[in-house]
Amino acid sequence: MNNNYIEINRELWNRRVEKHMASEFYDMKSFLDGRSSLNEIELELLGDLKNKSVCHLQCHFGQDTISMARLGAKVTGIDFSDEAIKQAKCLTKQLNLPAQFICSDIYSIDIEQKFDIVFASYGVLGWHPDVSRWMKVAKSLLNDQGRLVLVEFHPFVWMFDRKMQNIEFSYFNLAPIVEQVSSSYTDGSDDKVATEIGWNHSLSDIFMAALDNNLSITRFNEYPVSPYDCFDNMVKVSGGYQFKDLVDKVPLVYALEATSV
Numbered sequence: 001m002n003n004n005y006i007e008i009n010r011e012l013w014n015r016r017v018e019k020h021m022a023s024e025f026y027d028m029k030s031f032l033d034g035r036s037s038l039n040e041i042e043l044e045l046l047g048d049l050k051n052k053s054v055c056h057l058q059c060h061f062g063q064d065t066i067s068m069a070r071l072g073a074k075v076t077g078i079d080f081s082d083e084a085i086k087q088a089k090c091l092t093k094q095l096n097l098p099a100q101f102i103c104s105d106i107y108s109i110d111i112e113q114k115f116d117i118v119f120a121s122y123g124v125l126g127w128h129p130d131v132s133r134w135m136k137v138a139k140s141l142l143n144d145q146g147r148l149v150l151v152e153f154h155p156f157v158w159m160f161d162r163k164m165q166n167i168e169f170s171y172f173n174l175a176p177i178v179e180q181v182s183s184s185y186t187d188g189s190d191d192k193v194a195t196e197i198g199w200n201h202s203l204s205d206i207f208m209a210a211l212d213n214n215l216s217i218t219r220f221n222e223y224p225v226s227p228y229d230c231f232d233n234m235v236k237v238s239g240g241y242q243f244k245d246l247v248d249k250v251p252l253v254y255a256l257e258a259t260s261v
Protein backbone atom coordinates (compact mmCIF):
# COMPACT_ATOMS: atom_id res chain seq x y z
CA MET A 1 0.00 0.00 0.00
CA ASN A 2 1.44 3.39 -0.93
CA ASN A 3 1.15 6.45 1.27
CA ASN A 4 -2.17 7.58 -0.22
CA TYR A 5 -3.85 6.32 2.90
CA ILE A 6 -2.17 9.08 4.90
CA GLU A 7 -3.67 11.81 2.72
CA ILE A 8 -7.08 10.13 2.66
CA ASN A 9 -7.16 9.72 6.45
CA ARG A 10 -5.80 13.22 7.02
CA GLU A 11 -8.70 14.67 5.07
CA LEU A 12 -11.13 12.61 7.16
CA TRP A 13 -9.58 13.80 10.42
CA ASN A 14 -9.38 17.42 9.32
CA ARG A 15 -13.09 17.34 8.60
CA ARG A 16 -13.89 15.84 12.00
CA VAL A 17 -12.22 18.51 14.15
CA GLU A 18 -14.91 21.19 14.11
CA LYS A 19 -17.75 18.72 14.74
CA HIS A 20 -15.80 16.99 17.48
CA MET A 21 -15.12 20.26 19.23
CA ALA A 22 -18.84 21.05 19.18
CA SER A 23 -19.87 17.58 20.37
CA GLU A 24 -21.23 16.49 23.72
CA PHE A 25 -18.63 13.73 23.61
CA TYR A 26 -15.74 16.18 23.97
CA ASP A 27 -17.79 18.60 26.15
CA MET A 28 -15.59 21.63 25.56
CA LYS A 29 -17.40 23.79 28.10
CA SER A 30 -16.48 21.65 31.11
CA PHE A 31 -13.01 21.07 29.65
CA LEU A 32 -12.38 24.82 29.45
CA ASP A 33 -13.67 25.08 33.02
CA GLY A 34 -10.97 22.66 34.18
CA ARG A 35 -12.29 19.11 33.62
CA SER A 36 -9.54 16.58 32.89
CA SER A 37 -10.21 14.45 29.82
CA LEU A 38 -7.94 11.67 31.12
CA ASN A 39 -9.52 8.48 32.44
CA GLU A 40 -8.56 6.41 35.46
CA ILE A 41 -6.89 3.72 33.33
CA GLU A 42 -4.29 6.07 31.82
CA LEU A 43 -3.97 8.25 34.92
CA GLU A 44 -2.93 5.22 36.93
CA LEU A 45 -0.33 4.17 34.35
CA LEU A 46 0.99 7.66 33.71
CA GLY A 47 1.64 8.20 37.41
CA ASP A 48 2.90 11.50 38.76
CA LEU A 49 3.40 13.79 35.74
CA LYS A 50 4.96 16.73 37.53
CA ASN A 51 7.96 17.91 35.47
CA LYS A 52 7.88 14.76 33.33
CA SER A 53 8.51 15.25 29.62
CA VAL A 54 5.72 13.62 27.64
CA CYS A 55 5.27 13.10 23.91
CA HIS A 56 1.60 12.57 23.10
CA LEU A 57 1.24 10.80 19.75
CA GLN A 58 -1.92 11.35 17.68
CA CYS A 59 -3.20 13.96 20.13
CA HIS A 60 -6.22 15.09 18.03
CA PHE A 61 -7.11 18.68 19.09
CA GLY A 62 -5.26 18.33 22.35
CA GLN A 63 -7.67 17.72 25.24
CA ASP A 64 -5.56 14.92 26.75
CA THR A 65 -2.33 16.79 26.00
CA ILE A 66 -3.60 19.88 27.79
CA SER A 67 -4.95 17.73 30.64
CA MET A 68 -1.41 16.37 31.12
CA ALA A 69 -0.01 19.92 31.08
CA ARG A 70 -2.50 20.81 33.81
CA LEU A 71 -0.95 17.99 35.88
CA GLY A 72 2.49 19.51 35.52
CA ALA A 73 3.87 17.58 32.52
CA LYS A 74 6.08 19.25 29.92
CA VAL A 75 4.11 17.90 27.02
CA THR A 76 4.38 17.88 23.22
CA GLY A 77 1.35 16.76 21.23
CA ILE A 78 1.78 15.48 17.69
CA ASP A 79 -0.91 14.86 15.08
CA PHE A 80 -1.01 14.91 11.27
CA SER A 81 -4.24 16.93 11.14
CA ASP A 82 -3.39 20.59 10.58
CA GLU A 83 -6.96 21.55 11.63
CA ALA A 84 -6.56 19.66 14.92
CA ILE A 85 -3.15 21.18 15.66
CA LYS A 86 -4.41 24.67 14.81
CA GLN A 87 -7.24 24.25 17.36
CA ALA A 88 -4.91 22.67 19.95
CA LYS A 89 -2.57 25.67 19.72
CA CYS A 90 -5.53 28.08 20.14
CA LEU A 91 -6.75 26.19 23.22
CA THR A 92 -3.29 26.23 24.78
CA LYS A 93 -3.05 29.96 24.25
CA GLN A 94 -6.56 30.54 25.59
CA LEU A 95 -5.80 28.49 28.71
CA ASN A 96 -2.29 29.88 29.04
CA LEU A 97 -0.67 26.46 29.45
CA PRO A 98 2.84 25.46 28.31
CA ALA A 99 1.87 22.54 26.00
CA GLN A 100 3.57 22.42 22.58
CA PHE A 101 2.01 21.05 19.41
CA ILE A 102 3.58 19.77 16.20
CA CYS A 103 1.72 18.98 13.02
CA SER A 104 3.30 15.86 11.57
CA ASP A 105 2.57 12.43 10.31
CA ILE A 106 4.14 10.20 12.93
CA TYR A 107 6.64 8.77 10.43
CA SER A 108 8.00 12.23 9.62
CA ILE A 109 8.49 13.55 13.15
CA ASP A 110 11.55 15.74 13.13
CA ILE A 111 12.54 16.49 16.73
CA GLU A 112 15.75 15.85 18.63
CA GLN A 113 14.13 15.71 22.08
CA LYS A 114 13.80 12.39 23.95
CA PHE A 115 10.97 12.00 26.44
CA ASP A 116 10.28 10.37 29.83
CA ILE A 117 6.92 9.12 28.54
CA VAL A 118 5.43 8.50 25.10
CA PHE A 119 1.65 8.37 25.44
CA ALA A 120 -1.09 7.46 22.98
CA SER A 121 -4.68 6.41 23.53
CA TYR A 122 -8.05 5.21 22.24
CA GLY A 123 -8.09 4.79 18.47
CA VAL A 124 -4.48 5.26 17.41
CA LEU A 125 -2.92 2.02 16.08
CA GLY A 126 -5.68 1.22 13.61
CA TRP A 127 -4.64 4.07 11.30
CA HIS A 128 -1.34 2.37 10.57
CA PRO A 129 -0.68 -0.66 8.35
CA ASP A 130 2.43 -1.72 10.24
CA VAL A 131 2.33 -1.59 14.03
CA SER A 132 6.05 -2.39 14.23
CA ARG A 133 6.80 0.86 12.44
CA TRP A 134 4.62 2.68 14.96
CA MET A 135 6.51 1.09 17.87
CA LYS A 136 9.82 2.03 16.24
CA VAL A 137 8.73 5.68 16.25
CA ALA A 138 7.60 5.44 19.90
CA LYS A 139 10.90 3.85 20.92
CA SER A 140 12.92 6.51 19.05
CA LEU A 141 11.24 9.24 21.10
CA LEU A 142 12.02 7.71 24.51
CA ASN A 143 15.00 8.55 26.67
CA ASP A 144 17.00 5.71 28.25
CA GLN A 145 14.65 5.43 31.24
CA GLY A 146 11.57 6.24 29.18
CA ARG A 147 8.22 4.47 29.19
CA LEU A 148 5.61 3.94 26.53
CA VAL A 149 2.02 4.14 27.84
CA LEU A 150 -0.51 2.94 25.27
CA VAL A 151 -4.21 2.63 26.10
CA GLU A 152 -6.25 1.30 23.22
CA PHE A 153 -9.54 -0.26 22.24
CA HIS A 154 -9.15 -4.02 22.27
CA PRO A 155 -8.71 -5.75 18.88
CA PHE A 156 -11.80 -7.80 19.76
CA VAL A 157 -13.91 -4.67 19.21
CA TRP A 158 -12.63 -3.98 15.71
CA MET A 159 -13.92 -7.31 14.37
CA PHE A 160 -17.53 -6.09 14.53
CA ASP A 161 -19.66 -4.29 11.99
CA ARG A 162 -20.68 -0.68 12.65
CA LYS A 163 -23.82 -1.79 14.51
CA MET A 164 -21.66 -3.99 16.75
CA GLN A 165 -23.88 -6.98 16.03
CA ASN A 166 -21.97 -9.32 13.71
CA ILE A 167 -18.34 -10.23 13.22
CA GLU A 168 -17.46 -8.66 9.87
CA PHE A 169 -13.68 -8.23 9.96
CA SER A 170 -10.79 -10.55 10.70
CA TYR A 171 -9.05 -10.34 14.05
CA PHE A 172 -5.84 -10.50 12.05
CA ASN A 173 -4.27 -7.87 9.83
CA LEU A 174 -5.08 -9.45 6.47
CA ALA A 175 -5.69 -6.32 4.40
CA PRO A 176 -6.64 -2.66 4.68
CA ILE A 177 -10.24 -2.04 5.72
CA VAL A 178 -11.63 0.67 3.46
CA GLU A 179 -14.99 2.13 4.44
CA GLN A 180 -17.19 5.02 3.41
CA VAL A 181 -18.27 6.79 6.59
CA SER A 182 -20.61 9.66 7.33
CA SER A 183 -20.34 9.73 11.12
CA SER A 184 -17.72 9.29 13.81
CA TYR A 185 -17.63 8.14 17.41
CA THR A 186 -19.00 11.45 18.68
CA ASP A 187 -22.65 12.33 18.49
CA GLY A 188 -22.56 14.31 15.23
CA SER A 189 -23.17 12.69 11.90
CA ASP A 190 -21.82 14.26 8.76
CA ASP A 191 -23.69 15.22 5.66
CA LYS A 192 -20.81 14.18 3.40
CA VAL A 193 -19.43 10.68 3.03
CA ALA A 194 -15.67 10.29 3.43
CA THR A 195 -13.25 7.43 2.95
CA GLU A 196 -11.51 5.89 5.95
CA ILE A 197 -8.66 3.39 5.69
CA GLY A 198 -7.66 1.31 8.69
CA TRP A 199 -6.06 -1.94 9.79
CA ASN A 200 -6.78 -4.45 12.54
CA HIS A 201 -3.88 -5.52 14.74
CA SER A 202 -3.94 -8.68 16.83
CA LEU A 203 -2.53 -8.65 20.36
CA SER A 204 0.37 -10.84 19.24
CA ASP A 205 1.26 -8.33 16.50
CA ILE A 206 1.24 -5.56 19.09
CA PHE A 207 3.37 -7.49 21.60
CA MET A 208 5.87 -8.59 18.96
CA ALA A 209 6.06 -5.07 17.51
CA ALA A 210 7.08 -3.79 20.95
CA LEU A 211 9.58 -6.58 21.56
CA ASP A 212 11.08 -6.36 18.05
CA ASN A 213 11.81 -2.69 18.72
CA ASN A 214 13.57 -3.31 22.04
CA LEU A 215 10.66 -2.23 24.16
CA SER A 216 10.19 -4.36 27.30
CA ILE A 217 6.55 -4.91 28.17
CA THR A 218 6.24 -4.22 31.89
CA ARG A 219 2.45 -4.14 32.25
CA PHE A 220 -0.50 -5.32 30.22
CA ASN A 221 -4.13 -5.14 31.37
CA GLU A 222 -7.45 -5.85 29.67
CA TYR A 223 -10.67 -4.14 30.75
CA PRO A 224 -14.31 -5.20 30.25
CA VAL A 225 -15.44 -1.55 30.27
CA SER A 226 -14.85 1.37 27.90
CA PRO A 227 -14.69 4.84 29.45
CA TYR A 228 -16.44 6.10 26.28
CA ASP A 229 -19.91 5.53 24.89
CA CYS A 230 -18.45 5.45 21.39
CA PHE A 231 -19.88 2.29 19.77
CA ASP A 232 -23.45 1.26 18.95
CA ASN A 233 -25.40 -0.87 21.39
CA MET A 234 -23.65 0.20 24.58
CA VAL A 235 -25.17 0.53 28.04
CA LYS A 236 -23.92 2.51 31.01
CA VAL A 237 -22.38 0.39 33.75
CA SER A 238 -20.24 1.18 36.74
CA GLY A 239 -16.98 2.74 35.45
CA GLY A 240 -18.08 3.27 31.84
CA TYR A 241 -19.89 1.44 29.06
CA GLN A 242 -20.30 -2.14 27.83
CA PHE A 243 -22.08 -3.83 24.95
CA LYS A 244 -25.72 -4.39 25.88
CA ASP A 245 -25.74 -8.12 25.17
CA LEU A 246 -22.19 -8.83 26.35
CA VAL A 247 -22.01 -7.24 29.79
CA ASP A 248 -18.84 -8.35 31.59
CA LYS A 249 -18.13 -10.96 28.90
CA VAL A 250 -15.64 -9.37 26.52
CA PRO A 251 -12.55 -7.12 26.56
CA LEU A 252 -13.09 -3.56 25.35
CA VAL A 253 -9.86 -1.77 26.22
CA TYR A 254 -6.27 -2.72 26.96
CA ALA A 255 -3.37 -0.84 28.48
CA LEU A 256 0.26 -1.57 27.73
CA GLU A 257 3.32 -0.15 29.42
CA ALA A 258 6.76 -0.80 27.97
CA THR A 259 10.17 0.55 28.82
CA SER A 260 13.26 1.25 26.73
CA VAL A 261 15.48 -1.81 27.05
Ligand SMILES: C[S@@+](CC[C@H](N)C(=O)[O-])C[C@H]1O[C@@H](n2cnc3c(N)ncnc32)[C@H](O)[C@@H]1O
Binding pocket: 006, 009, 013, 058, 059, 060, 061, 063, 064, 078, 079, 080, 081, 084, 104, 105, 106, 107, 120, 121, 122, 123, 124, 127
Ligand atom coordinates in the same frame (compact mmCIF):
# COMPACT_ATOMS: atom_id res chain seq x y z
C1 LIG B 1 -9.21 8.50 17.51
S1 LIG B 1 -8.13 9.88 17.45
C2 LIG B 1 -7.30 9.77 18.97
C3 LIG B 1 -8.23 10.21 20.01
C4 LIG B 1 -7.54 10.97 21.11
N1 LIG B 1 -7.02 10.04 22.07
C5 LIG B 1 -8.53 11.90 21.76
O1 LIG B 1 -8.70 11.81 22.94
O2 LIG B 1 -9.12 12.74 21.14
C6 LIG B 1 -6.90 9.43 16.29
C7 LIG B 1 -5.96 10.56 15.94
O3 LIG B 1 -4.91 10.01 15.15
C8 LIG B 1 -4.50 10.98 14.21
N2 LIG B 1 -3.76 10.27 13.15
C9 LIG B 1 -4.20 9.28 12.34
N3 LIG B 1 -3.22 8.85 11.53
C10 LIG B 1 -2.11 9.58 11.84
C11 LIG B 1 -0.76 9.60 11.36
N4 LIG B 1 -0.38 8.80 10.35
N5 LIG B 1 0.11 10.47 11.92
C12 LIG B 1 -0.29 11.32 12.91
N6 LIG B 1 -1.56 11.36 13.40
C13 LIG B 1 -2.46 10.50 12.87
C14 LIG B 1 -5.81 11.64 13.78
O4 LIG B 1 -5.63 12.92 13.22
C15 LIG B 1 -6.57 11.67 15.11
O5 LIG B 1 -6.40 12.91 15.75
